[in-house]
Amino acid sequence: MAATSIPAAAAVPKHKYYQRFDRIDRAMHALLMITFIGCTITGLPPLFADHAWAVSLAKLLGGFSGCALIHRVCAAIMIVVFAGHVVRVFVEAVTKNGILGTLWGPKSMVPQPQDIIDAYRHVRWFVGAGPRPTFDRYTYWEKFDYWAVFWGMFIIGGSGLMLWFPTVFSQVLPGWIFNIATVVHGEEALLAVGFIFTIHFFNGHLRPEKFPMDLVIFTGRIPEHELKEERTKEYERLVKEGGLAAIEATPPSNLAKYFGWYVGGTAVILGTLTIVFIVYSVIL
Amino acid sequence: MKAIGITLLLAALGFLPAAHAAGADECIECHAKTTEKTASGKSAKVDPEAFGGSVHAKGKKKCLACHEEIENPDKAPHGKVKAVDCASCHDKEAAEYATTIHGKAKAGGKSAAATCVDCHGAHDIRKSDDPKSKVHKVNMDVTCGACHGNDAMIKKEKMPGGNVAKLYHDSIHGESVHGKDKSKAPTCTNCHGAHDMRPKSDPESNVAKGKIVETCGTCHSKAKKAFLGSVHGKMKSQNVKAAPDCTDCHGAHGVQKHDLPKWQVDVVKECGDCHLDYIKTFRDTYHGQVTDLGYARVATCAACHGSHDIQRKDNPESKISERNLLATCQGCHPKANANFVKFEPHADKHSLKSGPALYYTTKFMQFLLAGVFSFFGLHTLLWLYRSIKVVSARRAGRTEEKS
Numbered sequence: 001m002a003a004t005s006i007p008a009a010a011a012v013p014k015h016k017y018y019q020r021f022d023r024i025d026r027a028m029h030a031l032l033m034i035t036f037i038g039c040t041i042t043g044l045p046p047l048f049a050d051h052a053w054a055v056s057l058a059k060l061l062g063g064f065s066g067c068a069l070i071h072r073v074c075a076a077i078m079i080v081v082f083a084g085h086v087v088r089v090f091v092e093a094v095t096k097n098g099i100l101g102t103l104w105g106p107k108s109m110v111p112q113p114q115d116i117i118d119a120y121r122h123v124r125w126f127v128g129a130g131p132r133p134t135f136d137r138y139t140y141w142e143k144f145d146y147w148a149v150f151w152g153m154f155i156i157g158g159s160g161l162m163l164w165f166p167t168v169f170s171q172v173l174p175g176w177i178f179n180i181a182t183v184v185h186g187e188e189a190l191l192a193v194g195f196i197f198t199i200h201f202f203n204g205h206l207r208p209e210k211f212p213m214d215l216v217i218f219t220g221r222i223p224e225h226e227l228k229e230e231r232t233k234e235y236e237r238l239v240k241e242g243g244l245a246a247i248e249a250t251p252p253s254n255l256a257k258y259f260g261w262y263v264g265g266t267a268v269i270l271g272t273l274t275i276v277f278i279v280y281s282v283i284l
Numbered sequence: 285m286k287a288i289g290i291t292l293l294l295a296a297l298g299f300l301p302a303a304h305a306a307g308a309d310e311c312i313e314c315h316a317k318t319t320e321k322t323a324s325g326k327s328a329k330v331d332p333e334a335f336g337g338s339v340h341a342k343g344k345k346k347c348l349a350c351h352e353e354i355e356n357p358d359k360a361p362h363g364k365v366k367a368v369d370c371a372s373c374h375d376k377e378a379a380e381y382a383t384t385i386h387g388k389a390k391a392g393g394k395s396a397a398a399t400c401v402d403c404h405g406a407h408d409i410r411k412s413d414d415p416k417s418k419v420h421k422v423n424m425d426v427t428c429g430a431c432h433g434n435d436a437m438i439k440k441e442k443m444p445g446g447n448v449a450k451l452y453h454d455s456i457h458g459e460s461v462h463g464k465d466k467s468k469a470p471t472c473t474n475c476h477g478a479h480d481m482r483p484k485s486d487p488e489s490n491v492a493k494g495k496i497v498e499t500c501g502t503c504h505s506k507a508k509k510a511f512l513g514s515v516h517g518k519m520k521s522q523n524v525k526a527a528p529d530c531t532d533c534h535g536a537h538g539v540q541k542h543d544l545p546k547w548q549v550d551v552v553k554e555c556g557d558c559h560l561d562y563i564k565t566f567r568d569t570y571h572g573q574v575t576d577l578g579y580a581r582v583a584t585c586a587a588c589h590g591s592h593d594i595q596r597k598d599n600p601e602s603k604i605s606e607r608n609l610l611a612t613c614q615g616c617h618p619k620a621n622a623n624f625v626k627f628e629p630h631a632d633k634h635s636l637k638s639g640p641a642l643y644y645t646t647k648f649m650q651f652l653l654a655g656v657f658s659f660f661g662l663h664t665l666l667w668l669y670r671s672i673k674v675v676s677a678r679r680a681g682r683t684e685e686k687s
Contacts, residue, residue: 064581174626180645183642188649
């Protein structure tokens with residue numbers, strides 16, 4: 001409906017696509033997304049146990065045993081995915097990108113001075129004090145998302161394992177560590193859930209330019225005009241280095257698109273609902 | 285057939301005076317069929333079968349023993365018939381009744397208050413050990429429930445306790461009375477008494493604060509003994525007002541079986557009614573959250589503290605005393621060790637008293653959440669504002685403004 005009213009979009013002939021995320025990236029995001037939602041909907045009931053919706057949700061998900069099982073299975077998968085990612089970064093650092101290229105430069109997830117400059121310029125553009133900045137392969141907010149998950153894995157994963165296997169951890173740690181683990185697990189979970197279901201959803205999918213869904217993480221392919229307009233620095237670098245042809249891709253498959261629309265869309269809806277419940281519970 | 289019908293009709297209307305002195309059979313002959321009403325508007329009908337089965341029909345006492353003012357039973361109508369005065373025979377019970385809550389209410393002008401016939405019936409009155417009796421054990425809840433289970437009446441008469449008949453019916457006592465254990469299970473009068481029934485506020489009442497332990501203990505002697513030795517029991521014997529007794533935790537009419545998961549998680553709230561700080565900190569733990577959701581698979585108060593035999597932590601007999609704590613935790617966590625029991629099940633994360641590590645971790649997490657959400661919240665709102673402007677400008681067919 002919107003496309004017909006935008007002459008510029010109609011004028012673009014057939015999209016050219018470039019590969020942004022490979023199969024493993026997409027699989028990891030999908031697994032992370034599903035297990036994260038699994039942990040969220042089974043973890044929120046105990047955190048908001050004094051609310052009627054939490055009681056109903058727990059009942060719906062199989063009661064105590066059901067919730068506990070889903071939560072632990074999802075957590076285990078998430079930990080495996082995370083460990084797999086860390087191994088992969090190491091392997092690719094050695095075989096493909098170089099250790100230096102992994103730790104610094106446009107293909108690195110490590111925050112760099114350019115990110116601070118980008119963030120500053122971006123905010124200036126928000127308030128109308130400057131032009132819209134262009135970005136490289138990874139923007140500063142994407143790096144924040146990434147490191148938020150990375151940190152969260154250690155914090156939530158670590159505290160979660162403690163609470164899962166208390167008698168194992170108490171072989172070496174004093175029991176009051178479980179008091180701290182309980183606080184940290186719950187608060188960090190609220191941070192993660194609150195962040196992913198509002199900030200990440202907005203930055204990645206719900207903002208007007210992308211609404212309702214940016215499919216790139218599901219299809220792996222970015223349309224040429226988006227690469228040019230939004231990730232101008234990467235595009236120019238690729239043109240200069242002559243790497244553009246190597247990443248030219250076929251249009252997204254229908255399967256990937258459907259997965260993005262339906263599974264990704266479900267995630268967005270569930271996440272937004274979750275936020276409604278949390279905000280309602282925290283405020284009222 | 286027709287002739288008999290007419291005869292009976294005439295008899296009922298009193299046109300056919302009976303030829304002989306009135307025994308029960310003669311009275312019943314008319315009163316079984318009569319459509320006449322008494323002066324107060326009640327039906328004068330008597331069900332011959334109900335009367336036939338009554339305790340009074342079996343003895344020598346026939347109609348006129350109760351309806352004594354009827355001088356000429358053969359002549360109908362009998363003139364004004366007074367309410368039966370049971371006290372003329374049952375003087376001891378009647379005297380007792382006058383001191384009860386029902387008797388006093390009646391004397392005070394409350395017409396709804398139960399009298400002899402409301403509980404015992406009138407013509408159908410039977411001995412209390414007769415299963416058909418209104419005051420037999422299995423029928424008692426229905427009999428008392430006629431008033432104490434009638435919501436409209438409860439509201440109108442402001443009866444204490446609400447719909448206690450329903451509560452009792454669904455309780456373990458109510459279930460047992462109607463089940464296999466009927467000989468052991470108590471019914472209303474086992475706790476409240478019958479003719480000596482008094483309100484809870486009367487110190488003489490079986491269910492008064494000072495007597496309830498004794499009353500429950502009639503059957504639950506083991507629990508009574510354990511309770512009297514517990515911290516609560518000792519408080520009770522020192523007349524500490526706040527001391528709980530049986531009904532504070534178990535409820536009165538709605539007593540549930542102690543191994544029902546629902547009761548186990550619900551009783552946590554009863555403990556929390558007095559132990560306000562402890563319930564709050566308990567709810568911060570996984571045990572507290574899961575029980576709050578309604579699942580009894582994790583520790584409740586009693587799992588760690590015991591129930592009737594509850595003792596202070598500094599009492600070596602306590603389940604949470606230094607001596608016993610490890611064994612108590614091992615009840616659920618068999619591999620627990622000395623490190624494990626350093627867990628603080630009632631830590632207050634908002635107070636330094638529970639240790640600086642927990643306190644500052646909590647503060648740090650709150651600061652982190654507030655920081656991240658404030659920064660990115662503002663970031664998102666500003667971005668949204670700008671994006672809407674850009675998109676609406678595009679829609680209007682204009683190019684994006686540079687500044």
